[in-house]
Structure formats: structure tokens, C-alpha cells
Amino acid sequence: xxxxxxxxxxxxxxxxxxxxxxxxxxxxxxxxxxxxxxxxxxxxxxxxxxxxxxxxxxxxxxxxxxxxxxxxxxxxxxxxxxxxxxxxxxxxxxxxxxxxxxxxxxxxxxxxxxxxxxxxxxxxxxxxxxxxxxxxxxxxxxxxxxxxxxxxxxxxxxxxxxxxxxxxxxxxxxxxxxxxxxxxxxxxxxxxxxxxxxxxxxxxxxxxxxxxxxxxxxxxxxxxxxxxxxxxxxxxxxxxxxxxxxxxxxxxxxxxxxxxxxxxxxxxxxxxxxxxxxxxxxxxxxxxxxxxxxxxxxxxxxxxxxxxxxxxxxxxxxxxxxxxxxxxxxxxxxxxxxxxxxxxxxxxxxxxxxxxxxxxxxxxxxxxxxxxxx
Amino acid sequence: xxxxxxxxxxxxxxxxxxxxxxxxxxxxxxxxxxxxxxxxxxxxxxxxxxxxxxxxxxxxxxxxxxxxxxxxxxxxxxxxxxxxxxxxxxxxxxxxxxxxxxxxxxxxxxxxxxxxxxxxxxxxxxxxxxxxxxxxxxxxxxxxxxxxxxxxxxxxxxxxxxxxxxxxxxxxxxxxxxxxxxxxxxxxxxxxxxxxxxxxxxxxxxxxxxxxxxxxxxxxxxxxxxxxxxxxxxxxxxxxxxxxxxxxxxxxxxxxxxxxxxxxxxxxxxxxxxxxxxxxxxxxxxxxxxxxxxxxxxxxxxxxxxxxxxxxxxxxxxxxxxxxxxxxxxxxxxxxxxxxxxxxxxxxxxxxxxxxxxxxxxxxxxxxxxxxxxxxxxxxxxx
Numbered sequence: 001x002x003x004x005x006x007x008x009x010x011x012x013x014x015x016x017x018x019x020x021x022x023x024x025x026x027x028x029x030x031x032x033x034x035x036x037x038x039x040x041x042x043x044x045x046x047x048x049x050x051x052x053x054x055x056x057x058x059x060x061x062x063x064x065x066x067x068x069x070x071x072x073x074x075x076x077x078x079x080x081x082x083x084x085x086x087x088x089x090x091x092x093x094x095x096x097x098x099x100x101x102x103x104x105x106x107x108x109x110x111x112x113x114x115x116x117x118x119x120x121x122x123x124x125x126x127x128x129x130x131x132x133x134x135x136x137x138x139x140x141x142x143x144x145x146x147x148x149x150x151x152x153x154x155x156x157x158x159x160x161x162x163x164x165x166x167x168x169x170x171x172x173x174x175x176x177x178x179x180x181x182x183x184x185x186x187x188x189x190x191x192x193x194x195x196x197x198x199x200x201x202x203x204x205x206x207x208x209x210x211x212x213x214x215x216x217x218x219x220x221x222x223x224x225x226x227x228x229x230x231x232x233x234x235x236x237x238x239x240x241x242x243x244x245x246x247x248x249x250x251x252x253x254x255x256x257x258x259x260x261x262x263x264x265x266x267x268x269x270x271x272x273x274x275x276x277x278x279x280x281x282x283x284x285x286x287x288x289x290x291x292x293x294x295x296x297x298x299x300x301x302x303x304x305x306x307x308x309x310x311x312x313x314x315x316x317x318x319x320x321x322x323x324x325x326x327x328x329x330x331x332x333x334x335x336x337x338x339x340x341x342x343x344x345x346x347x348x349x350x351x352x353x354x355x356x357x358x359x360x361x362x363x364x365x366x367x368x369x370x371x372x373x374x
Numbered sequence: 375x376x377x378x379x380x381x382x383x384x385x386x387x388x389x390x391x392x393x394x395x396x397x398x399x400x401x402x403x404x405x406x407x408x409x410x411x412x413x414x415x416x417x418x419x420x421x422x423x424x425x426x427x428x429x430x431x432x433x434x435x436x437x438x439x440x441x442x443x444x445x446x447x448x449x450x451x452x453x454x455x456x457x458x459x460x461x462x463x464x465x466x467x468x469x470x471x472x473x474x475x476x477x478x479x480x481x482x483x484x485x486x487x488x489x490x491x492x493x494x495x496x497x498x499x500x501x502x503x504x505x506x507x508x509x510x511x512x513x514x515x516x517x518x519x520x521x522x523x524x525x526x527x528x529x530x531x532x533x534x535x536x537x538x539x540x541x542x543x544x545x546x547x548x549x550x551x552x553x554x555x556x557x558x559x560x561x562x563x564x565x566x567x568x569x570x571x572x573x574x575x576x577x578x579x580x581x582x583x584x585x586x587x588x589x590x591x592x593x594x595x596x597x598x599x600x601x602x603x604x605x606x607x608x609x610x611x612x613x614x615x616x617x618x619x620x621x622x623x624x625x626x627x628x629x630x631x632x633x634x635x636x637x638x639x640x641x642x643x644x645x646x647x648x649x650x651x652x653x654x655x656x657x658x659x660x661x662x663x664x665x666x667x668x669x670x671x672x673x674x675x676x677x678x679x680x681x682x683x684x685x686x687x688x689x690x691x692x693x694x695x696x697x698x699x700x701x702x703x704x705x706x707x708x709x710x711x712x713x714x715x716x717x718x719x720x721x722x723x724x725x726x727x728x729x730x731x732x733x734x735x736x737x738x739x740x741x742x743x744x745x746x747x748x749x750x751x752x753x754x755x756x757x
Binding site for chain 1: 375376397398428429430431432433434435436437438439440441443444448449450451452453454455456457458459465469472473475476477478498499501502610611612613614615616617618627628631632635743744746747748
């Protein structure tokens with residue numbers, strides 16, 4: 001393998017996730033987190049070599065929505081820039097590739113979007129193949145329900161198993177000030193909620209919310225000056241797979257499995273069980289079980305690592321930034337800034353993000369509190 | 375860049391107002407198949423895929439790269455989707471360059487497309503901004519005031535835009551892939567109706583269906599290919615904020631900064647004499663004169679004089695847009711990558727009937743947003 005540079009997450013700021021911020025447009029929500037992330041690192045905007053963003057025009061409800069974000073990212077004088085129409089976790093991946101290419105030493109990655117201004121089930125229907133799938137009227141809840149049915153048929157997972165996972169995440173989220181749902185919930189109560197689409201109950205599904213996030217990456221030599229305890233990226237990989245719901249085994253995530261294998265190999269780890277904490281982008285309990293299986297993690301919660309101590313997406317799912325928040329949460333765990341939901345003595349973390357229907361595309365980061373390469 | 379990057383394959387579709395015999399995946403596949411064939415490679419040789427297109431509203435499919443994963447051979451590969459407005463084709467290619475330069479990927483497939491016949495570009499390009507009256511005037515409505523600004527600053531005569539448009543059409547007549555190829559005279563252009571003062575109908579880009587793909591490669595693998603590649607000597611993508619007092623949309627700061635960065639990488643100090651041909655993003659004819667200045671080819675205020683002397687025609691000092699450019703072919707998301715791909719074909723000596731004789735060094739350029747996003751590369755026949 002090529003010689004890689006030690007790159008770390010050195011700053012992360014996030015607005016608490018809310019169902020609807022009635023008073024601010026997306027760029028107005030983004031501005032304070034950009035300021036906050038730079039302040040955490042003790043630098044001005046000029047110290048950042050490269051900026052990138054993840055957002056979607058269809059969430060903004062207009063073309064070129066991302067252009068408005070340039071102003072609050074400090075894009076003057078002109079900056080080296082790109083924008084990905086992807087979850088911002090993938091923008092962070094691209095920024096990392098860019099730093100590996102030697103084209104930047106520091107990068108700012110932002111995510112934003114106000115999904116409350118549209119109708120998510122209709123908007124995300126438009127992600128599907130326009131000829132064969134979208135006309136069926138499927139949305140993210142119905143495609144997830146198809147996946148859940150198939151998974152439960154293969155594995156024998158029960159409604160009660162799903163309720164237990166959802167309750168555990170919701171209870172963890174009560175300790176996370178940035179989560180949208182912050183009230184502990186019992187499995188029995190969640191199992192009593194109506195179907196969102198059978199076999200997924202409303203209590204298992206995330207509320208769609210909005211937020212704004214900013215994450216700073218820096219290379220060895222600069223990272224230490226910007227952060228007391230950087231979270232070093234030991235390995236990262238991303239993979240996509242076919243969208244067509246009939247062309248893949250919906251009960252498994254081949255792309256998450258491959259991305260995890262590659263990221264772990266880059267990190268020099270044999271197994272994901274060697275990390276202390278994992279933040280997974282699973283928007284319902286079945287997705288979580290599929291991702292855990294793909295990563296080679298136990299599907300019972302008694303083993304290492306601790307899964308989604310933040311509560312994860314089940315307690316807050318701001319689309320286009322839910323993935324970057326997973327990376328930000330991994331940073332918080334390793335840098336000692338996770339507050340009430342900190343996992344004691346966490347030295348290694350895994351952050352997973354996905355986008356598309358039924359976990360179509362996945363990125364896996366492995367991070368550590370020590371540098372990876374000497 | 376950490377290591378050199380080469381262009382080893384270029385493939386584009388026949389561009390037209392409607393490629394109604396193909397769906398979106400079919401259109402993209404036509405370009406991908408041609409790029410792989412050109413490089414003598416197969417999908418299994420590709421390590422990662424970077425896809426770009428302009429607003430998803432143009433076709434009405436959100437993040438269409440997700441349903442196109444199969445059509446581009448992206449199954450179980452890293453896939454990145456870029457969107458930087460009109461510059462996206464160029465910034466997508468440059469994201470591919472970054473992937474190869476990092477040392478993590480040896481061959482990357484970059485793709486850009488737009489199938490505008492599936493939607494309505496005037497609607498999709500008329501954003502409804504908060505606190506601003508919707509103009510529903512498309513890109514022409516946005517840019518016409520800056521063309522007027524250019525004319526007011528320089529005193530350029532009104533036939534400059536029509537001369538550029540007529541020359542672009544003459545060039546497109548030699549490009550088998552171009553959308554509009556019928557010749558037209560300067561008088562034809564001047565007699566066509568004004569759409570957005572001072573921009574006339576025949577000074578305006580068409581709305582096209584089209585796609586382009588390229589294979590980018592490490593130097594080691596490029597040298598094993600069937601023919602001489604184009605070498606990327608410099609590349610960058612810049613953006614600037616929208617609402618900055620004193621921002622100059624006639625001669626944008628980001629365009630100058632991006633060009634300087636790329637020229638510095640490529641060792642170019644005198645672009646007018648060191649660059650043999652340039653493919654630049656000209657959606658409305660007057661922008662050719664404006665970019666000749668912004669890119670440092672001509673002094674400020676003198677871009678139009680080069681046009682009046684015909685110095686940018688085929689066979690003259692610096693042929694601009696030998697392919698006919700955006701004025702003759704505009705699948706928006708693909709238009710930027712078409713500029714970069716055409717520049718590569720020129721230095722490979724493989725541009726066919728629109729080849730600039732002896733071209734060794736070429737610039738490919740695109741811009742987007744409210745003249746805010748700039749992305750360009752310099753390619754050379756020599757490593």
C-alpha cells in the first residue's frame with residue numbers, strides 16, 4: 001500500500017437536532033457551527049486549506065442550495081472547494097483522500113439541510129430508479145420494511161428483539177444533549193406503537209430532523225496544535241452496491257462488509273471487536289443488526305464495542321449529516337468530549353455511515369487516540 | 375500532487391436535443407463503454423468511480439448516481455457524487471485526479487452527464503431564493519447584466535458576441551459529437567432575437583442530452599496503455615461567496631485564483647504563448663472575451679480585441695473551443711468535463727477533424743453558480 005499520512009479529526013460542532021427550526025434558513029443554522037468548530041481548534045478560517053460539504057438540492061427544494069452555504073463557510077477570499085451530493089460523511093472521506101494526495105493539510109467538512117420543509121416520503125421516493133422503482137410509490141419507510149421482512153424471515157429476529165434495540169438506543173439518547181428524542185423509552189411501550197409499515201413500528205423509526213454540523217480534519221504536525229486529543233483516522237473505506245432491491249440480498253450489506261474489511265485492514269486490526277465504541281448509521285433496529293453482522297460484531301449488546309452511546313440515528317436523523325455526526329461522535333469519544341454519554345477509556349472507535357435505500361452505500365472509519373503510522 | 379496522473383481513455387456520446395432512444399442509464403453507459411474501449415480496459419480494471427451532474431431537478435431524479443451504480447460498473451466500488459453547479463463536470467474530473475494522485479487508487483473512472491430532455495432546464499435553473507423575487511429567467515437572465523457590465527467597461531463593439539458564436543458553430547461543424555453543427559454567419563446571429571439584453575438567441579447555448587467519461591490512471595499503468603496519454607500538469611477547483619461587497623462577476627476573483635494555482639503547478643508564466651489551445655466554458659458568447667481576460671490570456675479590457683482580430687480561431691494564435699464548446703453542445707453537468715476531455719484529446723493528437731495541429735499543452739476550464747465556482751486543468755503531451 002501507498003504511504004499514508006496521519007490525519008485526525010480535530011474539531012466537531014453540531015446543533016442539537018430538532019424537528020423543525022422555524023426561525024433559521026439552512027445557512028443561518030450552519031454559521032454558528034462553523035464558528036464553533038474553528039474556535040475549538042483555536043484557528044481562523046485562513047488556517048483551513050480546503051472546504052467541502054454534503055447536502056442535497058432536493059432537501060433544499062431548489063437547485064444549487066449549497067451555493068448559499070459558501071457565504072457562511074468563509075469563502076472569501078476564494079477557497080479551494082468542492083460539494084458532494086452525498087451524506088457529509090462521504091464528503092469527509094473525500095477530504096481525507098485529498099489530504100492523502102498532498103493537496104491539503106487541513107480541511108473543513110460541513111453538512112446541512114432542512115428536511116422539515118418538504119415531505120420526506122415523497123422526496124426520497126425520487127432517489128429510486130425513475131423507470132422501475134419510483135413509480136411504485138416506495139419511500140424510505142416502505143423500502144426499509146421490505147428489508148426488515150426479509151431479514152426477520154432469514155434470521156428469526158422478532159418484533160420484541162427490534163423493540164429491545166430501539167428502547168436501548170432511545171434510553172442512551174437521554175444522555176446526549178444533541179439528540180432529538182431525549183426521553184428514555186421502554187421496549188414494551190415501543191412495541192405498542194402502530195406500524196410505520198409492517199414489520200417496522202413507529203417507535204422503531206427515527207424522527208426526521210434537522211441540524212447543521214462542521215468537522216475539521218488536520219494532518220500530523222498541525223493536528224496536535226489544533227486539538228489536545230485528536231482522533232486519528234487509522235483506516236477508512238467506502239463502497240456502493242446496486243440499488244435495485246431485487247438484485248441484491250437485502251438481508252445483508254455486501255458494501256458495508258467490504259468497506260469494513262478494507263478499513264480494518266488499513267487500521268491493522270483483525271476484527272471490529274477490537275474497537276471500544278462504534279457509532280453506526282442505522283435508522284431502524286433491523287438496519288443496525290444488518291450493519292453489525294456486516295462489520296463482524298455481535299448482535300447481542302454484552303460484548304465489545306459499545307454501540308451508539310449517543311443513541312444513534314434512532315433518536316435523531318438529520319438527513320445528509322447523520323453520517324458525519326457518527327464520525328463526530330467517534331471524535332467526541334476519543335477526545336474526551338462526549339460528556340454524559342462518554343464510554344470510559346475509549347481508545348479506538350469505529351464510525352459507520354450509509355446513504356440510499358436499504359443501506360445502498362456505506363463508509364467505515366476506524367479511529368484511534370494514537371497515531372497510526374510512524 | 376503526490377504522484378503524476380494521466381488521462382488514458384476518453385469517451386463521449388453523440389450530443390443532441392433528445393436522445394429519446396436511450397434512458398438516463400443508457401446515455402451514461404454509451405460514454406462509459408466508449409471511454410473503457412478507448413483505454414483498452416474493462417470494468418474490473420477500475421478502482422473507483424466519480425460521477426458528476428448539475429442540479430438533480432434537471433431530470434427529476436434525486437442523487438441519480440444511486441440508481442446508476444450498475445450502469446457505471448460501481449458495484450462494490452467506492453463511488454463519489456460531485457455537484458458544483460455548472461463547473462461540476464470539471465470538478466468531477468479533478469476529484470478523480472485527486473483519487474489517483476493520493477496513491478490509493480490506480481485507475482479511476484470519471485463520468486458526467488445531463489439528460490435535459492427529461493425535464494425543463496429553464497425551470498430547473500431558476501432558483502426561488504428566499505427574499506428575492508423569482509425571475510424565472512434561467513441562467514441567461516442571471517448572466518446578461520454581467521455581459522452588459524463587460525461591454526460598458528471595455529467599450530467592446532456589439533458584433534463581438536456574434537463573431538464568437540459564428541466561430542463556435544464553424545468549429546462544431548468539424549466535431550462529429552457536437553449537438554448544433556449547422557453553419558451560421560455573424561449577420562445571422564445579429565438578426566436573431568434578443569432573449570436577455572444584450573444576449574441574442576444564437577449567442578446562447580442549447581439544451582442537450584449528453585455524457586462523457588474518462589479513465590484516469592497512475593503513470594505506471596498509463597505507460598502500459600495502447601497509446602500516449604494526456605498528462606495532468608495542474609488542476610484546481612475554487613469557489614467564492616455570493617454576497618460579498620465588491621465582488622466582481624465580470625472578472626471573478628475565484629477564476630483568477632484558480633488559474634494562477636493551476637498555471638503555477640504547470641509552470642506556465644505566459645499562458646497566451648505557452649498554451650496551444652483552450653476549451654473554456656462559454657454558455658453565452660460574450661463570456662469567451664471575458665474569460666480570455668480572467669484566465670490571463672489577454673490583458674484586462676482586451677479580450678474582445680483578440681476576438682476581433684480572429685486570434686482565437688482555428689489555425690490562429692490560440693484556438694479557443696475547437697470542439698465548438700458549450701455554445702454548440704450543452705448537457706450542463708457534462709459540459710465542464712467535455713472541456714477537460716477535449717483538452718486531453720487535443721494533446722493526445724486525437725481530436726479528429728477539429729485537431730489543433732501540434733497541440734502539446736492545453737487548458738480545460740469550467741465555471742458555475744453565479745460565476746462563483748471555477749475548475750480547470752492543464753494537460754500536456756509530455757509527463
